[in-house]
Amino acid sequence: MRLLITGGAGFVGSRLARTLLAKGELNGQKIERLILADQFPAPADLAADPRVSVKTGPLLTHCKDLENEAVDGVFHLASAVSGECEDDFELGLRSNLDSTRALLDALRKRTEGGAKPTRLVFSSSVAVFGPDDAYPMPAVIADDTLPTPQTSYGIQKHICEHLIADYTRKGYIDGRSARLMTVTVRPGKPNGAASSFFSGIIREPLAGIPSVCPVSPDVLHPMASPRSTIDSLIKVYECTREAYGGRTALNLPGLDVTVQEMLDALERVAGPKVRALVTFQRDERIAGIVSRWAKGSSSKRANSLGLFPEKSFDDIIRQYIADCEAGPNAATALKGMQ
Amino acid sequence: MRLLITGGAGFVGSRLARTLLAKGELNGQKIERLILADQFPAPADLAADPRVSVKTGPLLTHCKDLENEAVDGVFHLASAVSGECEDDFELGLRSNLDSTRALLDALRKRTEGGAKPTRLVFSSSVAVFGPDDAYPMPAVIADDTLPTPQTSYGIQKHICEHLIADYTRKGYIDGRSARLMTVTVRPGKPNGAASSFFSGIIREPLAGIPSVCPVSPDVLHPMASPRSTIDSLIKVYECTREAYGGRTALNLPGLDVTVQEMLDALERVAGPKVRALVTFQRDERIAGIVSRWAKGSSSKRANSLGLFPEKSFDDIIRQYIADCEAGPNAATALKGMQ
Numbered sequence: 001m002r003l004l005i006t007g008g009a010g011f012v013g014s015r016l017a018r019t020l021l022a023k024g025e026l027n028g029q030k031i032e033r034l035i036l037a038d039q040f041p042a043p044a045d046l047a048a049d050p051r052v053s054v055k056t057g058p059l060l061t062h063c064k065d066l067e068n069e070a071v072d073g074v075f076h077l078a079s080a081v082s083g084e085c086e087d088d089f090e091l092g093l094r095s096n097l098d099s100t101r102a103l104l105d106a107l108r109k110r111t112e113g114g115a116k117p118t119r120l121v122f123s124s125s126v127a128v129f130g131p132d133d134a135y136p137m138p139a140v141i142a143d144d145t146l147p148t149p150q151t152s153y154g155i156q157k158h159i160c161e162h163l164i165a166d167y168t169r170k171g172y173i174d175g176r177s178a179r180l181m182t183v184t185v186r187p188g189k190p191n192g193a194a195s196s197f198f199s200g201i202i203r204e205p206l207a208g209i210p211s212v213c214p215v216s217p218d219v220l221h222p223m224a225s226p227r228s229t230i231d232s233l234i235k236v237y238e239c240t241r242e243a244y245g246g247r248t249a250l251n252l253p254g255l256d257v258t259v260q261e262m263l264d265a266l267e268r269v270a271g272p273k274v275r276a277l278v279t280f281q282r283d284e285r286i287a288g289i290v291s292r293w294a295k296g297s298s299s300k301r302a303n304s305l306g307l308f309p310e311k312s313f314d315d316i317i318r319q320y321i322a323d324c325e326a327g328p329n330a331a332t333a334l335k336g337m338q
Numbered sequence: 339m340r341l342l343i344t345g346g347a348g349f350v351g352s353r354l355a356r357t358l359l360a361k362g363e364l365n366g367q368k369i370e371r372l373i374l375a376d377q378f379p380a381p382a383d384l385a386a387d388p389r390v391s392v393k394t395g396p397l398l399t400h401c402k403d404l405e406n407e408a409v410d411g412v413f414h415l416a417s418a419v420s421g422e423c424e425d426d427f428e429l430g431l432r433s434n435l436d437s438t439r440a441l442l443d444a445l446r447k448r449t450e451g452g453a454k455p456t457r458l459v460f461s462s463s464v465a466v467f468g469p470d471d472a473y474p475m476p477a478v479i480a481d482d483t484l485p486t487p488q489t490s491y492g493i494q495k496h497i498c499e500h501l502i503a504d505y506t507r508k509g510y511i512d513g514r515s516a517r518l519m520t521v522t523v524r525p526g527k528p529n530g531a532a533s534s535f536f537s538g539i540i541r542e543p544l545a546g547i548p549s550v551c552p553v554s555p556d557v558l559h560p561m562a563s564p565r566s567t568i569d570s571l572i573k574v575y576e577c578t579r580e581a582y583g584g585r586t587a588l589n590l591p592g593l594d595v596t597v598q599e600m601l602d603a604l605e606r607v608a609g610p611k612v613r614a615l616v617t618f619q620r621d622e623r624i625a626g627i628v629s630r631w632a633k634g635s636s637s638k639r640a641n642s643l644g645l646f647p648e649k650s651f652d653d654i655i656r657q658y659i660a661d662c663e664a665g666p667n668a669a670t671a672l673k674g675m676q
Contacts (some may be wrong), residue, residue: 089446089508108427131505134584134639135482144473146484148503148586159497165470165486166493170427244470248486288449301472 001029005060007078008036011186012123014043016075016230021049026073027238028117035071037062038078042199066106074120075233076103081193082127082153082289089152096156104163108172120173121237124161124249126181126222127154130292134328139219140292141222143251143301150292151194165247176244178236179255181222181297181309183229185320187333194289198223201259202266202317205277208336213259214283215290222254222297223262224309225316226323232307239305250301255316262335265313269321274336339367342409344397344441345416346374349524350461351370352381354413354568359387364411365576373399373409375602376416397437404444410474412458413571414441419531420465420491420627427490434494435528442501446510459575462499462587464519464560465492468630479560479632481639483590488630489532503585514582516574519562519592519635519647523658525671532627540655541602543615544662546674551597552621553628560592560635561600562647563654564661570645577643588639591647593654603651607659 007013015293017036025031037055047054055062059078085092100122107118130150131137138145149155151296159178164175186199197214198221204211224232233250236244244250257265267275299307308312310316324333331338341364345351355374363369374380375393375454385392393400397416416437424429438460468488469475476483487493495517502513524537535552536559542549562570574582583590595603605613618642637645648654662671669676 123566132584132586134586143486146482146586148584149500150507152504152508155500159500162487162493162497166490169488170490246470246486248470248472248484250472 001026001031001072002033002035002070003031003103004037004066004074006037006076009038009040009042009046010077011188012076012180012183012226012229012233013038013077014046015226016077016233017046017052019230021046022261025128026234026257029072032070035329039303060087060094060102063071063099063106066103067109070115071118073237074103074107074118075123075237076120077123079123079157080153081191082151083192083194083196084154085156086151086194086289087192092152092156096153097159100160101163104167104173108167111172115172117168117174119237120164121233122160122164122177123150123233124157124167124177124179125154126179126254126294126297127151127249128158128161128179128249129294130154130218137294140296140298141251142298143248151289161249168247174234174241175247177249178233178302179249179251181224181252183226184223184316185227187320190245194286197286198262201278202262202320204334205266205274206270206321207333208277208338210277210279212279212281214281214286215259216282216287217260217263217280218258219290220256220258220295221290222256222294223313223316224252224254225319226320228253228307228310232302235307243305245301245304251297251299253302253307254297254312255309256296257313260315265317269314269317270337277336308335339364339369339410340371340373340408341369342373342375342404342412344375344412347376347378347380347384348415349526350518350564350567350571351413351415352384353564354415354571355384355390357568358571359384359389364572367410371498373412376561379627397576398432398440399442401437401444404441405447408448408453409456411575412441412445412456413461413575414438414458415461417461417495418491419529420529421488421532421534421567423491423494424489424532424627430490430494434491435497438498438501442505442511446505449510455506455509455512456461457575458502458514459571460498460502460513460515461571462495462515463492463518464517464589464592464635465489466496466499466517466587467632468492475632478634479589479638480636481586489627497627499587506585512579514574515587516571516640517587517589517666518567519560519590521564521567522561522654524564525662532624535624536600539616540600540658541578541671544611544659544674546615546673546676548615548617550617550619552619552624553597554620554625555598555601555618557628558596558633559593559628560594560632561651561654562590562592563657565646565657566645568648570640571642571643581643583639583642589635589637591637591640591645592635593647593651594634594653598653603655607652607655608675615674
């Protein structure tokens with residue numbers, strides 16, 4: 001099969017690509033070709049795999065090709081992140097809305113030419129939920145909680161969920177939208193996402209670097225590890241439409257933890273010296289965005305697909321440490337633990 | 339003030355225009371200029387009013403002008419209807435989605451140039467509600483019922499609600515979305531809307547013309563008269579943001595009636611000979627669309643603005659008859675009653 005991952009050079013995309021290449025198949029079909037489309041170049045190990053084609057540049061420019069170049073499946077992960085979309089309204093509209101529409105229209109044109117609807121998994125986000133003045137947030141965000149997003153990123157993700165539902169209803173694609181919880185611990189550098197600190201307060205101290213937490217310790221939020229997120233995306237791709245249920249987006253599993261619980265876990269796993277590298281200094285902009293996010297989540301539909309969150313945040317930290325140890329930069333990434 | 343009505347030559351738009359011109363003011367401001375934008379020419383009586391400017395052609399082409407031409411308020415009613423959008427997917431995307439985006443972006447560019455956010459009322463629709471396989475429809479559609487639209491028209495309306503919420507949050511407009519119930523009795527000819535028969539089974543027999551109802555008599559649906567719909571749109575424009583509450587769309591009032599109750603009302607108001615002109619012949623396409631629509635509605639937020647539905651469908655029919663009697667075509671429109 002020929003598979004496309006948009007955002008294929010990104011954090012989730014590149015891990016998904018590695019997992020799929022290691023499996024060698026998806027839904028019982030051998031992966032002959034894996035196309036990684038991203039505005040940034042793909043990591044060298046992926047680009048070196050003979051099954052991989054790399055398309056670098058804005059997604060909008062690649063969508064035209066798709067009309068003539070069959071793919072059997074798509075993981076659509078490419079996205080501008082929440083902080084970027086707040087700072088640059090047009091960037092968000094272009095990257096999240098126009099690009100998705102162009103992708104869907106390219107796939108639609110193929111079915112109009114007689115092709116089978118392409119299966120597509122869309123990474124939506126817990127950011128579709130937020131408190132509108134008319135509707136306070138429930139304590140637990142369920143699959144069927146009314147989304148009233150309070151960021152442009154959340155609005156755009158939710159609009160894409162609806163486009164995907166309609167293109168699916170019309171038979172233009174076989175689309176499934178899955179709302180990712182905040183994926184932690186991300187390696188590398190902080191990014192423009194307002195949620196970036198959730199990884200920073202674990203990643204930086206493990207590397208021996210001080211980290212400033214911009215929100216208070218009692219901030220509660222659903223988290224998922226990269227591994228469980230990728231397993232979930234694959235399962236959502238592989239399940240039958242009946243098992244997915246309807247055309248409405250579902251919540252992926254998340255572990256509801258406070259910042260304090262994250263830091264307690266860090267102390268248990270890596271010791272008090274590492275924990276002590278995290279200090280608190282409130283950033284009103286970040287704290288304001290985060291205060292409008294989900295504080296807890298449920299994911300009954302994902303649970304019915306056999307998907308569950310990690311049992312503790314300790315497990316999520318241990319997974320990050322194990323990933324670092326397996327990589328080339330273990331010494332730097334885990335310098336704080338030496 | 340300068341006011342724009344998109345869809346200003348249409349059924350609701352032209353009535354709204356007449357009501358506003360008769361009032362002479364909106365929200366305490368004198369109406370100096372009323373711009374009617376529509377793909378069809380405005381009715382002659384409206385075009386003849388010295389306060390009226392007519393812009394005929396696709397809305398997309400007018401939006402560019404708006405960047406340079408201040409308006410103080412907008413009623414955004416222009417839309418392709420449900421049947422058209424099912425038949426022509428691209429027409430729906432262009433007329434309902436791209437045009438709204440262009441309108442919002444024109445208004446945004448004005449605030450970026452220092453102008454005050456333009457107040458905008460958007461006519462959304464009860465069609466945003468529908469039963470997804472994962473979520474059956476509740477018996478009563480409330481303001482905060484989860485929208486899972488089952489038509490392209492409903493999807494596009496709901497996407498526009500979210501765009502308007504986000505442009506409002508960013509301070510680019512002062513937007514309010516109001517979900518119209520099915521507006522009955524429409525004069526004139528049947529249109530491409532799947533709901534067209536709801537008017538036809540009253541309008542045609544009153545004119546002495548046989549009418550075929552494409553759904554069964556037990557079909558239940560929320561209805562509103564043109565007059566209550568127009569009063570509601572004006573009230574939603576005039577209310578404060580606090581009274582509107584949040585940025586999420588609200589339901590306008592609807593009277594929940596069955597087709598049978600509509601026909602019983604017709605018999606009470608116009609007699610058995612008129613009623614006998616309606617026969618039943620199922621149209622699977624129409625019946626299929628309508629079966630996925632709301633069967634009852636509540637409108638607490640609109641009620642709190644002082645907006646309520648008619649007390650009976652008899653009142654809605656009497657209103658239609660009175661409107662016909664006041665117009666130039668009374669003899670034709672009410673031929674069945676002679």
